[in-house]
Amino acid sequence: MTVSKIRELMQERVIPESVLPQNIAAYLNDGDYLPPELDAFTFLNRLRSLGIGSADFLYLLKGCGAPEEAVEKIEQHPDMNLQSLIMTLDGSGLTPKDYTRMLYTARQLWEHTITMRLDLEEAQEEQPQEEPPQPEQPRTARQKKPAQEQENAPEPEEQKPVRSAPIRTARQKKKTEQEFREYVGVKPIGQRDRADEPLPEKETPAETSAKTGSFTAVQLKPHEDSPDEGNAAYDESDNTEENAVSRRGGIITAAAGAAVLCALSAVMQVMGFSATDNGSAQVHYAEDRSEIFAEVGKAYQAGNIGGDKVQPLPDREQVFGDLLISSGDELGVYSSGSTLWAAEHEQITVYSVSGDGAEITAEILPPQGAQFLTVCQTESGIAAVFSGDNSCGIAGIDASGRSYLTEQSGTLTDYYFSGDIIRLGSVYTPEYTRSFGADDVAEYLPLVCWNGSESTLDPSVITLNGKALGISYAVWGEYSAAGGEPSRNAAALGDPVFSGAEHFTAVLRSETGSLLISSGEDNALISTELGQTTAAACGGGILATAEQTENGTAVYLRGEGLQPVGGFSTGSVVSSLFIDGEVLCVWDGEKTVMAADISKPDSPAPVELTAAQGTVSGEFALCGGKTTSGITLTLYKLEDGRAVQTDSYAKTLTAKELESFSFSGRNTMVINGAEQCGAAYRWFDGVSVVDEFAELGKSRSVKTLYDDRSGFTAAAVIDGMLTLICGEKTYN
């Protein structure tokens, strides 16, 4: 007998109603609470919650000795509605104890489906002569137990079994349960919440994509030979010569974009790209707080609040040659000496790593309701940008555990790192809680809070345009990455769509379309009227705006002076734009749908990108992929603007194992050039949860953990040594 066999036997024990989560809540307040006696209605509802349809429970009724009269009546009326079913059961003489017993049986089957570990095909091979299930001879949970256990079991198990059954092996049990499950309609794990409906016919990848929206820009170049389209988001693994050929042959949206670009040229010519009216005359910095107060009052009285249609911050992906790499929830591991920072959306953990293990020395959390979005390493530690509901900022922590927190009003729309500075763009809508006057600046001006010291923006850095179209602000701030200290701020009052970070850049709704306001290093204001703008992005001195035109949406590229120098139209909804290096990406709210090379802003060119999941470090990227026969890890090097495969690792897994496979652990994709890299992943092998870390590079190895609760929690190269962290343990 094995441990897992003993465990299986232990878990055959059905957990009593009274300690189930849905009942425990009642006990927390009432010391004498007893769960209500089961009646027909509750019984049927519970069955349904277990995934057993009310029309399919005859098998259970018969097995548990329900009166024949009731069974016959239900059999003869398969379309009986719920009310009639309840009345039939109520009049059948079944007692609460009977319902309890049936529910125990049903739940035990349900529990077993959760712990289903055996490959059914294997079981079928071993039991080729086993007869199909006999609905007329149902087995109850009790019948699966050895006779002795039944005799010793307390109520309700102490009731006599309806029908004795031979002691069966675990595999026999599993098989029978599966058959029963299929018969009574218990759905497999993961499908319990789905309605009872026939499986849809096989969908085309496009239909699947449209429904799930789970594909990313890999759809730009679908792998025609990939049988598992559902894994496309992770399926970059087949980056081989063969697939390179298929990729080259792929018809992609970007190619369509190229055609669009040609059409766009004509549009551009028609539009002439003549300089539009410069609105600087009306846009100006406020003279004092009373001027802002007056415009706020005017907007508020007119019911103009603004800030309700703001460009969402897209999922940041990194353009790496011809790959578009997403790091998922991992924000990275950073190390300096023996200190290691592992960053996730919800927290940053600081470890002190030594030969004895890894000790957690500090943790920082984002403010309530916020999440960390990106992290950069500073001279002494790390700085993380966060955003939440109407507030964003930077949190930093160094090797000694010393931390800072800087908050800026508004929800983040853009961020920018350069050397020791971090700039944030956000959109802020004040929530007035009381009547106030011009002196109550905290009520109506944006705020910056550095280590608990709160201050409002100076009126002299807030721009007004006199239109009173909103009381919201596009807020901009520049901060030290090392200590979070604010150095410069600016804001624009109105109805903002976007606030850029590289420089103070605000896109506000105007009476005729949109108003673009920007300032350079010298703080000189410049503004221009735009068409109705839905999205914008700043980067590398380029400002991109997506504007509604008669023919759809056009994306304009603007240089100094804010005048368009190039552009293209898109066939899709533009929810957000972002610029990574010299590539402008168009995001439709769920995924990147188009990318353009803007190194020459006057002639943007479409870029073919393949989506991948992984991490980028300098000129290397490590990506993980899942295929139909296993998984691969591929190391790419950036050469001549293309991602070139330099190393790879493959592991074969069965289809069953792949169902539970994930690149897991947290922050475990690590790259130290071509010398060392690796990643952790996890799957269930039928008996245990297996965590593995595969190392590539000069030294190749695989480190395996079995049934470890945390698995690998971080990996980094410390003093040239690849270090794996698992809870408080480390492995080299």
Place this chain on the structure above:
Amino acid sequence: MDKREYRELSEQAASGDNKAFARLYETIYREMYYTAFYSLADDTDTVEVIISTARDAMSAIGRLRTEEAFRAFMMKNLCARIRTKFKEYSEEEPTPPPRGGGYDIKAEFVRLEETDRLIASMYIGGKFQPDEISAYTGISQATVKKSIDRTLSGFELD
């Protein structure tokens, strides 16, 4: 459960939302049940120790900042309650282990010495690792490992 979800649920539970607590409890009740049942081998006592533990956790939830802390609190509290029950049992008339044909896993556990039973219940039924068992029970890791070895060899593992 991710940290954000835990934080939200624990805050709701701390402000008296029993359903939020039930969702947290859902993450560990199976381990608790199998640990308690196969340690105590008694339905009524098992339910009693689990509900008492849940009540304690509900009143302490505000200071359990992470899911790990919550799990540790639940299991430490449960183990303490189980050991209290052991003391009560030792003052009562000993009950002979059940006999009969077939393989009765509950009977196999009842035959074990109480501490071994608790450790085996946690290790096999609750899937806890020796270091976790040590942390929850206060028994040294070495003792835990010896106990597991002893129990497993008694079960005549393959």
